[in-house]
Amino acid sequence: MSEAREEILARIRLATAAVATPEETDAAYAALQRPYRRAHHDPAATDVVALFAERAADYRAVVERVPEDELPGAVAAAVDSLPSVVVPDGLPAGLLAGLRPEVRLVRDEPPLSAAELDRIAGVVTGCAVAIAETGTIILDHGPGQGRRALTLVPDFHLVVVRAGQVAADIADALARLDPARPHTLISGPSATSDIELIRVEGVHGPRNLHILIGG
Amino acid sequence: MPTYLGMPAFPDAAKHAVADSQLRRNLTHATTAIRTKRAKAVAELDDWEQLRQAAKAIKDHTLANLATYLVRLEENVTRAGGHVHWARDAAEANAIVADLVRQAGADKAVKVKSMATQETGLNEALEAQGTTVVETDLAELIVQLGDDRPSHILVPAIHRNRAEIGELFRRTMADAPPGLTDDPPQLAAAARTHLRHEFLTATVGISGANFAVADTGSLVVVESEGNGRMCLTLPDTLISVVGIEKLLPSWRDLEVFLALLPRSSTAERMNPYTTIWSGVAPGDGPQDFHLVLLDNGRTDTLADRTGRQALRCIRCSACLNVCPVYERAGGHAYGSPYPGPIGAILSPQLRGVDSPIDASLPFASSLCGACYDVCPVAINIPEVLVEQRARVVESHKHYPERIVFGAAGYVLRSPRRLAAAQRVASLGRLVAGRSGSIRRLPPPLSAWTDTRDAPAPPPESFRAWWARTRGADR
Numbered sequence: 001m002s003e004a005r006e007e008i009l010a011r012i013r014l015a016t017a018a019v020a021t022p023e024e025t026d027a028a029y030a031a032l033q034r035p036y037r038r039a040h041h042d043p044a045a046t047d048v049v050a051l052f053a054e055r056a057a058d059y060r061a062v063v064e065r066v067p068e069d070e071l072p073g074a075v076a077a078a079v080d081s082l083p084s085v086v087v088p089d090g091l092p093a094g095l096l097a098g099l100r101p102e103v104r105l106v107r108d109e110p111p112l113s114a115a116e117l118d119r120i121a122g123v124v125t126g127c128a129v130a131i132a133e134t135g136t137i138i139l140d141h142g143p144g145q146g147r148r149a150l151t152l153v154p155d156f157h158l159v160v161v162r163a164g165q166v167a168a169d170i171a172d173a174l175a176r177l178d179p180a181r182p183h184t185l186i187s188g189p190s191a192t193s194d195i196e197l198i199r200v201e202g203v204h205g206p207r208n209l210h211i212l213i214g215g
Numbered sequence: 216m217p218t219y220l221g222m223p224a225f226p227d228a229a230k231h232a233v234a235d236s237q238l239r240r241n242l243t244h245a246t247t248a249i250r251t252k253r254a255k256a257v258a259e260l261d262d263w264e265q266l267r268q269a270a271k272a273i274k275d276h277t278l279a280n281l282a283t284y285l286v287r288l289e290e291n292v293t294r295a296g297g298h299v300h301w302a303r304d305a306a307e308a309n310a311i312v313a314d315l316v317r318q319a320g321a322d323k324a325v326k327v328k329s330m331a332t333q334e335t336g337l338n339e340a341l342e343a344q345g346t347t348v349v350e351t352d353l354a355e356l357i358v359q360l361g362d363d364r365p366s367h368i369l370v371p372a373i374h375r376n377r378a379e380i381g382e383l384f385r386r387t388m389a390d391a392p393p394g395l396t397d398d399p400p401q402l403a404a405a406a407r408t409h410l411r412h413e414f415l416t417a418t419v420g421i422s423g424a425n426f427a428v429a430d431t432g433s434l435v436v437v438e439s440e441g442n443g444r445m446c447l448t449l450p451d452t453l454i455s456v457v458g459i460e461k462l463l464p465s466w467r468d469l470e471v472f473l474a475l476l477p478r479s480s481t482a483e484r485m486n487p488y489t490t491i492w493s494g495v496a497p498g499d500g501p502q503d504f505h506l507v508l509l510d511n512g513r514t515d516t517l518a519d520r521t522g523r524q525a526l527r528c529i530r531c532s533a534c535l536n537v538c539p540v541y542e543r544a545g546g547h548a549y550g551s552p553y554p555g556p557i558g559a560i561l562s563p564q565l566r567g568v569d570s571p572i573d574a575s576l577p578f579a580s581s582l583c584g585a586c587y588d589v590c591p592v593a594i595n596i597p598e599v600l601v602e603q604r605a606r607v608v609e610s611h612k613h614y615p616e617r618i619v620f621g622a623a624g625y626v627l628r629s630p631r632r633l634a635a636a637q638r639v640a641s642l643g644r645l646v647a648g649r650s651g652s653i654r655r656l657p658p659p660l661s662a663w664t665d666t667r668d669a670p671a672p673p674p675e676s677f678r679a680w681w682a683r684t685r686g687a688d689r
Contacts, residue, residue: 005301008459008510012282015518022287025280029464032272036265036471055484111498114415114449134485147499148448148490152441153415171470179431179466180295182496185473185489190441192403193481194354194370195377197245200399203353203407204414205441205488 039169040133048132052166053213055135059188060201061209071160071214072098075124078158078210079103082121085158086112088150090143091126095160108150117149122156123206128183129176130161133169135188137161137211140181148184157206159186163215222550224575226666229544238545241376246536252482253533253589259484260474270471271593274527277462278517284429284462285508291432295494297504302456308509309340312421312454315505316346319452321419327438327446328352329423330368330530331456331509333552334565337421348421349413351442353406360387366546366554368532369480374545377402403440410442420446420501424457425529426472427506430465432493434506437476439487447490453501458509460517460526472529475591479531512565521602522564527592528557534586534596540579549576556586560599568607577603578666619663630678637676647671 012018020028041051049065057063066074076098079085084104087096096105106112106120128140137159139145151157167173177183190205201207222228232238257263277284289299302308308331316324324341326348332338338348350359357372358365361383365371372380381397384405391405422443426435434455436443447453463472469491477486495504517523535541535555546554550572551562559576568574577600586596626636647653652668655661663669675683 002301004303004307007303008301008508008514009282009285011510011514012285012459012517015514016279016281018280018282020280020283022283025283028280029276032269032276034269034471036262036269036474038470040260040262058484059487118411118415131485136485141496141499147496148444149500152444152448170473171467174466174470174473179428179433179491180493182493182499183489183491184444185485185491187483187485187487189487190439191487192353192440194352194357194372194440195380195399195402196241197249197370197373197481198399199439199481199483200403202400203403203440203442204351204410204445 037169038171041168043168043172046132046168048168049163049166049213052130052132052135052161053211055132056130056137056188056211057135059135059191059209061135061188061211063211063213065213068215071095071212074212075158075160076100078212079122079124079156082156084120085122085124085156086117086120086146086150086154087124088144088146090145091124092144095124108146111147114149114153117153120154122158123150123154124158124160125151126160126162127165129173130166131170131173132166136173137186138173138177139184139186140177141184142181148182151184151186152205155206156208156210157186158210158212160212160214163213166213222570222572224571225544225548225550225579226575228548228550228572229540229579232545232548233543235545237376238374239543241374242542242545244376245370245373246542249482249536253479253536256478256482256484260478266471266474267591267593270475270591271527273463273468273471274592275524277464278460278523278526280464281459281462281517284464285459287429288427288432288462289508291430292494292506293432295432297432297494297506300505300507302507302509302511304511305335305509308335308456308507308511309337311507312337312456313341313344313346315452315454316341316419317344319419319503321346321452323347323349323413323417324419324421325349325351325413325417325446325450326355326421327423327436327443328355328371329421329456330552331423331458332421333365334511335456335509337456349410349417351410351413351446352438353403353440353442356406356410357383360384364547365552367535368530368553368555368557370532374547414442414445414449417446417450419452419454420450422446422453422455424455424461425476426463426469427457427461428463428466428469433466433491434493435469436490437473437486438489439481441488444488444490447492448500450501452503452505454505454507456507456509458511459513460528476529476531479529479533479589479591516561516564519564522560522599524594525557525560525564525599527594528561529592530557531591532557533589533591537585537589538580539583539585540581544579549579551576556580556596557594560594560596560603563603563607568603568610574607574611577607619660634676634678637672637679640672641674641676643672644674
């Protein structure tokens with residue numbers, strides 16, 4: 001163990017006069033008051049899917065809600081003008097059934113280099129969870145979502161959200177995730193507030209975010 | 216943390232800033248807009264105060280049990296395939312990072328904005344060993360291209376308006392598109408093109424983190440542009456420098472802090488991108504991950520019962536945006552990577568009060584308390600400021616106010632001396648301007664009038680009037 005580590009920990013123990021065992025610390029943590037709401041909209045009284053659609057659209061994402069069986073057609077229409085799209089393993093094949101042959105389908109197998117990804121116009125994925133309150137989609141980069149670079153480098157991201165994946169608020173969404181996985185939370189297209197503190201869309205991430213809500 | 220070279224005390228630095236009307240216009244424009252938006256974003260959650268109190272309680276608990284949680288974080292990051300390093304001070308942190316960059320065989324690193332590495336002066340340390348550091352945050356890029364200093368925690372180039380940024384890009388960016396205007400979307404697009412190649416070819420990424428979760432070993436980076444995702448995802452090696460106070464005990468605590476931070480900082484329900492990772496994910500992102508835990512004065516701050524609360528700070532910068540002093544003086548006058556009210560309490564705690572700038576920072580406030588009202592973790596900044604003022608006075612034996620109050624005590628102890636002093640003071644009317652106030656007194660009394668006007672004394676003291684009339688001309 002490094003000298004720096006021991007010194008920092010010793011200084012902390014001195015500063016905090018910490019005598020609690022880890023078990024006592026955990027007990028004190030469990031006793032912390034949490035008087036806030038775990039959801040700001042009651043899922044029983046609110047159409048959380050509609051709320052998600054409205055809030056995601058506030059960020060200037062394109063949002064469409066379509067019946068489950070119309071998803072393939074909606075996917076095809078959304079990427080119709082793109083020359084190429086990359087598709088991760090595990091994306092249900094049926095979703096791509098309507099694509100015209102002019103749209104080149106690329107697989108990440110073997111893994112594409114960053115430069116290769118940069119030459120692909122778009123990406124189509126699913127997601128792990130969505131948050132209605134904040135209009136956020138969360139990728140855990142599992143099957144159908146691809147590794148993180150896939151949804152980052154191409155300039156157009158089409159994401160398919162199932163109605164059942166929409167959580168009312170942040171607390172519920174986080175509870176549905178496996179913390180061991182890498183996660184990306186996405187709320188609208190890439191943006192910046194760095195010029196005069198005004199939000200401007202379109203910097204390094206995908207400048208176009210298209211969300212299809214199925215069901 | 217660097218005390219910027221030759222940095223004058225706050226009043227001198229602020230005097231120049233206040234005289235710069237363009238700077239004041241830029242700051243007023245930006246802070247007014249964000250204040251209104253923040254208030255709206257906060258009002259949307261009717262339990263804001265409860266969230267705030269929970270955040271305060273979680274952070275206080277974490278700080279009180281910091282050693283336990285740091286060891287837990289280290290275990291979990293290591294278990295997930297990461298390497299954990301400990302740095303007592305800035306020099307040690309910079310040396311660790313420099314070493315890791317050399318080991319990776321890189322002559323260049325892409326960097327996402329991080330307060331911790333600004334605090335350690337990492338860029339300068341890396342450049343000294345020949346490593347090119349590319350700042351990828353738009354505002355950091357503006358600062359770097361303009362050979363400027365950051366002036367705001369969240370928006371380091373807040374002191375520049377779109378016209379100034381457009382001019383800077385056209386002058387310094389070799390690949391700026393011809394005909395680039397001052398239109399913010401065009402400026403953002405120019406930054407995208409300029410940095411694209413850097414992202415795609417980078418082998419080392421450097422970041423900080425907004426939160427580190429002890430029980431899962433997760434690091435969390437909250438951002439807008441996607442430059443963070445690029446730096447955290449595309450390079451082979453990732454090095455994150457994180458202050459030891461960034462800890463949260465548990466994954467669940469993110470439900471509180473992800474609600475508070477975006478609404479407080481950019482007034483959004485959620486920021487565009489947040490990346491969360493734990494160690495190394497096989498086949499996804501950097502396969503070599505290093506976490507550098509930074510003390511650099513934090514354990515000293517932790518030992519201070521009142522000052523400790525500054526370690527709750529989540530760097531949202533809401534306190535800057537509401538501060539009447541910051542709005543007029545701007546960020547540079549604070550002489551530190553941490554400007555504004557939080558900087559006024561954090562910098563002297565992390566650096567001590569030996570330099571003129573640090574000794575003056577606790578006084579860079581009107582104690583109006585707006586910063587405390589908006590702070591999402593309820594840091595009582597005025598309380599800490601007042602305590603630090605006392606400390607500065609105690610550590611400076613010949614502080615002018617001390618001499619003045621010593622003299623006042625001598626005079627007030629004797630009615631005769633008081634009467635004599637009052638007669639002399641009445642003569643002060645002769646130097647007062649037509650406004651009825653005195654702008655400038657001779658030394659040592661100038662210590663008072665350097666920072667405020669003194670009212671002209673009345674022609675006659677109450678005691679003199681009473682002795683003359685016994686109240687008869689009432």
